[in-house]
Amino acid sequence: MKKKLAFLLLxxxxxxxxxxxxxxxxxxxxxxxxQEPLIGVTVYDQSSKQGTVTDxxxxxxxxxxxxxxxxxxxxxxxxxxxxxxxxxxxxIELLSEVIGLKDVVVTSSIAIRxxxxxxxxxxxxxxxxxxxGTQEYPEILKSTPGVYAxxxxxxxxxxxxxxxxxxxxxxxxxxxxxxxxxxxxxxxxWSNWAGLSDVTRSMQTQRGLGASKVAxxxxxxxxxxxxxxxxxxKGGGIYYGMGNNGYNKLGFNVSTGLSDNGWAISxxxxxxWSDGYVLGTEFEAYSYFINISKIINDHHQLSFTAFAxxxxxxxxxxxxxMLVTEWQKFKEKELFNPTYGFTxxxxxxxxxxxxxxxxxxxxxxxxxxxxKSSLSTALxxxxxxxxxxxxxxxxxxxxxxxxxxxxxSNATGLLNTEFRFAGSNYRNYGAIQKMNADPAQSPNGxxxxxxxxxxxxxxxxxxxxxxxxxxxxxxxxxxxxxxxYAGVHDAVIVDLMGGDYFxxxxxxxxxxxxxxxxxxxxxDPSFVNEKLGxxxxxxxxxTGYVTQExxxxxxxxxEDKLNVFxxxxxxxxxYWRVDRFYYNDEKSAVGNFPGFTAKGGANYNLTSNxxxxxxxxxxxxxxxxxxxxxxxxxxxxxxxxxxxxxxPDAINEKIFSMExxxxxxxxxxxxxxxxxxxxxxxxxxxxxxxxxxxQYGYANLSGAxxxxxxxxxxxxxxxxxxxEITGMLSYGHWQWVNDASGYLFDSNGNPVDSRGNxxxxxxxxxxKVNVNLDGVMVGNSAQSTYALGARYTxxxxxxxxxxxxxxxxxxxxxxxxxxxxxxxxxxxxxxxxAGIVDFNANYKFKVAGLDAILIGNIxxxxxxxxxxxxxxxxxxxxxxxxxxxxxxxxxxxxGRTFSVALKVNF
Numbered sequence: 001m002k003k004k005l006a007f008l009l010l011x012x013x014x015x016x017x018x019x020x021x022x023x024x025x026x027x028x029x030x031x032x033x034x035q036e037p038l039i040g041v042t043v044y045d046q047s048s049k050q051g052t053v054t055d056x057x058x059x060x061x062x063x064x065x066x067x068x069x070x071x072x073x074x075x076x077x078x079x080x081x082x083x084x085x086x087x088x089x090x091x092i093e094l095l096s097e098v099i100g101l102k103d104v105v106v107t108s109s110i111a112i113r114x115x116x117x118x119x120x121x122x123x124x125x126x127x128x129x130x131x132x133g134t135q136e137y138p139e140i141l142k143s144t145p146g147v148y149a150x151x152x153x154x155x156x157x158x159x160x161x162x163x164x165x166x167x168x169x170x171x172x173x174x175x176x177x178x179x180x181x182x183x184x185x186x187x188x189x190w191s192n193w194a195g196l197s198d199v200t201r202s203m204q205t206q207r208g209l210g211a212s213k214v215a216x217x218x219x220x221x222x223x224x225x226x227x228x229x230x231x232x233x234k235g236g237g238i239y240y241g242m243g244n245n246g247y248n249k250l251g252f253n254v255s256t257g258l259s260d261n262g263w264a265i266s267x268x269x270x271x272x273w274s275d276g277y278v279l280g281t282e283f284e285a286y287s288y289f290i291n292i293s294k295i296i297n298d299h300h301q302l303s304f305t306a307f308a309x310x311x312x313x314x315x316x317x318x319x320x321x322m323l324v325t326e327w328q329k330f331k332e333k334e335l336f337n338p339t340y341g342f343t344x345x346x347x348x349x350x351x352x353x354x355x356x357x358x359x360x361x362x363x364x365x366x367x368x369x370x371x372k373s374s375l376s377t378a379l380x381x382x383x384x385x386x387x388x389x390x391x392x393x394x395x396x397x398x399x400x401x402x403x404x405x406x407x408x409s410n411a412t413g414l415l416n417t418e419f420r421f422a423g424s425n426y427r428n429y430g431a432i433q434k435m436n437a438d439p440a441q442s443p444n445g446x447x448x449x450x451x452x453x454x455x456x457x458x459x460x461x462x463x464x465x466x467x468x469x470x471x472x473x474x475x476x477x478x479x480x481x482x483x484x485y486a487g488v489h490d491a492v493i494v495d496l497m498g499g500d501y502f503x504x505x506x507x508x509x510x511x512x513x514x515x516x517x518x519x520x521x522x523x524d525p526s527f528v529n530e531k532l533g534x535x536x537x538x539x540x541x542x543t544g545y546v547t548q549e550x551x552x553x554x555x556x557x558x559e560d561k562l563n564v565f566x567x568x569x570x571x572x573x574x575y576w577r578v579d580r581f582y583y584n585d586e587k588s589a590v591g592n593f594p595g596f597t598a599k600g601g602a603n604y605n606l607t608s609n610x611x612x613x614x615x616x617x618x619x620x621x622x623x624x625x626x627x628x629x630x631x632x633x634x635x636x637x638x639x640x641x642x643x644x645x646x647x648p649d650a651i652n653e654k655i656f657s658m659e660x661x662x663x664x665x666x667x668x669x670x671x672x673x674x675x676x677x678x679x680x681x682x683x684x685x686x687x688x689x690x691x692x693x694x695q696y697g698y699a700n701l702s703g704a705x706x707x708x709x710x711x712x713x714x715x716x717x718x719x720x721x722x723x724e725i726t727g728m729l730s731y732g733h734w735q736w737v738n739d740a741s742g743y744l745f746d747s748n749g750n751p752v753d754s755r756g757n758x759x760x761x762x763x764x765x766x767x768k769v770n771v772n773l774d775g776v777m778v779g780n781s782a783q784s785t786y787a788l789g790a791r792y793t794x795x796x797x798x799x800x801x802x803x804x805x806x807x808x809x810x811x812x813x814x815x816x817x818x819x820x821x822x823x824x825x826x827x828x829x830x831x832x833x834a835g836i837v838d839f840n841a842n843y844k845f846k847v848a849g850l851d852a853i854l855i856g857n858i859x860x861x862x863x864x865x866x867x868x869x870x871x872x873x874x875x876x877x878x879x880x881x882x883x884x885x886x887x888x889x890x891x892x893x894x895g896r897t898f899s900v901a902l903k904v905n906f
Contacts, residue, residue: 157191166220195287338407341427356386446499634684
């Protein structure tokens with residue numbers, strides 16, 4: 001008995017030792033190419049069947065009974081690694097599953113935390129997949145410091161984004177290192193790239209100067225998007241999602257994996273369709289992606305990529321802002337669409353319709369020259385084809401008729417009431433057809449017709465980047481940025497709206513620049529009275545050309561805790577246009593604008609937790625070729641639509657920027673603090689302008705100066721493995737600081753005098769206005785934004801999250817008026833602040849042995865009514881108090897929307 005008791009006590013003793021002597025396995029997981037720590041990587045011990053995930057600094061610790069078997073390290077998008085178990089696994093480098101990623105990283109100027117001295121935010125593909133839902137692609141950035149994203153009119157892909165108060169043309173957008181901004185006006189139509197959400201592997205926003213190597217610099221910052229490229233692992237997935245207002249999305253992806261002879265192919269396709277959230281904004285969109293990679297040998301690799309997102313969508317235009325009191329008159333309230341209506345045959349019609357297909361094709365070659373040097377070369381081609389519908393008028397009231405077809409009047413903020421059904425206020429397109437068909441009302445053909453403003457382009461570029469290691473501390477990058485662009489712009493009649501023909505009195509009849517048989521066109525009766533039909537050209541017919549030759553170089557010094565870089569670039573941009581409508585196929589003078597950048601910065605890691613950085617830079621940038629009324633961007637040509645005459649006041653814009661930053665990182669908490677100051681001089685901009693009789697147009701202004709400065713804070717807190725809390729605060733002070741001057745144009749782009757009458761652009765009657773903007777706050781972007789979010793894993797497979805985003809200090813756009821003597825401007829009306837809550841959840845499970853995930857999103861959970869865009873209609877050079885009920889036209893943000901999606905991987 002004593003022996004049994006002794007044996008039992010001995011067994012209990014050794015069992016207790018085993019229980020209380022667990023071993024802790026530690027390590028840190030990083031990306032092999034970027035050396036960035038990876039957060040949320042799964043670390044699994046095979047023997048104990050226990051696992052954990054990496055913390056905010058990429059580190060992990062896992063308690064196991066003993067070290068006996070293998071440890072498996074896995075992360076979405078990376079090759080799984082199996083290691084022999086050890087107390088200290090050290091630094092574990094995971095290699096991307098994507099072939100050719102290193103090539104893309106070099107070309108794309110990917111920034112690295114605690115090394116690259118820039119303000120940086122990273123959006124992982126998992127965030128896009130789990131949070132985007134039915135939102136627009138740029139809205140995934142809305143909780144990023146300094147960013148303001150809005151849907152504008154609310155049509156598919158009609159969103160815009162601002163960064164640190166700068167509009168889209170001043171934010172460089174790159175996909176795999178290839179610039180996407182339009183070569184003529186600098187902006188970006190997100191509807192052309194809505195399919196990016198399907199193929200994004202990573203997304204970076206670099207605010208301020210950024211790390212971009214291309215020779216065309218940004219002002220507000222850059223958005224770097226890296227696509228999925230070719231997967232080295234065989235497999236794929238299918239996706240189906242649905243949401244409010246008939247939203248549906250169906251997609252697939254498949255990859256062959258890397259074959260024994262070095263080939264790999266990845267394909268992706270999707271279709272999205274919906275009735276639209278706003279009345280009459282139906283859309284149908286597709287996206288496709290193909291990548292073919294070939295590893296030739298250890299030194300050479302080729303990759304071919306083609307990506308596009310063809311789509312059509314009905315719109316509610318940004319011009320359709322109306323008074324708050326006006327919106328409330330309609331049954332649909334803020335979802336009303338002023339251009340929604342019906343034809344004589346009862347067919348639904350939208351006055352604003354857009355379609356586009358813009359394939360982006362690139363061939364990348366990566367050459368590993370030796371252990372120190374490599375050459376990455378990207379040859380790319382962009383082919384754009386599409387357009388948007390608009391209205392043309394004929395007869396003595398042509399301009400007034402055409403402007404009445406805009407849903408709302410920019411001059412009054414009231415609904416244009418002509419041709420509407422009583423009660424519903426829907427557009428009565430049948431009344432227009434009836435008017436055009438009646439000889440008594442329209443003896444000279446159709447008074448109003450629909451034209452399609454087509455924009456087709458061919459864009460070719462070459463971007464070689466040479467990288468070498470000069471010594472153990474210094475890396476050198478250098479390359480070329482070569483581009484050629486030709487954009488064809490015309491407008492073709494697509495619907496005579498019940499009439500037999502159309503006479504273009506609004507543009508052709510008043511042209512003084514084109515001659516027919518040696519006499520001015522406006523004096524040739526046969527030309528003025530030409531009867532036009534479907535397929536004939538109206539309004540415009542020209543081609544704009546842009547070429548750019550650039551060279552850039554950067555040296556980067558790294559030693560222990562210090563990283564320093566100095567970079568510079570030089571480029572020459574050339575503009576010219578050939579006009580076939582207002583001129584006899586005449587080529588304009590060529591404008592050449594040499595420009596340069598010089599920037600530098602340093603990052604110092606004080607400890608493993610703390611780092612500080614600073615950067616400074618100067619940019620001399622060419623003005624854009626053409627202006628954009630929607631983005632407030634001026635241009636080199638007086639009017640891209642109607643004139644070969646260049647703007648004599650257009651000179652290079654000068655930008656001086658500097659920034660200080662501090663970062664903290666630990667296992668459970670990370671935070672960043674940035675302070676910036678950007679002085680922007682000699683800016684070209686476009687402003688709305690009102691004329692007598694409630695007509696409106698714009699002014700192409702030059703010489704404006706602005707100062708953008710502010711602070712930004714963001715943090716991430718992970719007190720326990722299952723809970724992650726994020727937050728952001730961004731406070732900006734952005735204002736105009738001097739005078740500006742420029743020329744007036746009507747809404748069709750014709751040069752006008754102070755009463756809105758069309759004149760010769762070179763004549764003294766072409767009115768030039770002078771305005772004093774000093775002290776006026778920059779509008780169209782919230783100067784203060786705040787965000788707070790949380791994500792919690794309830795079970796191993798179920799995760800829920802919520803995000804609050806607050807917008808504050810958002811000033812309306814401003815309008816000028818002719819006939820006033822006071823040139824001093826006042827700051828426009830400020831939009832009321834708003835806080836929006838979004839909810840998301842996902843559940844991971846198995847279907848027939850395959851990995852599946854169910855994703856749900858509710859955006860604007862509490863159905864908050866709020867204003868995103870506004871226009872101060874009372875002229876800012878009239879110093880009278882603003883009555884928001886009478887003087888401010890607005891657009892609203894979306895109310896509550898939802899979506900649910902299922903994705904199965906195989």
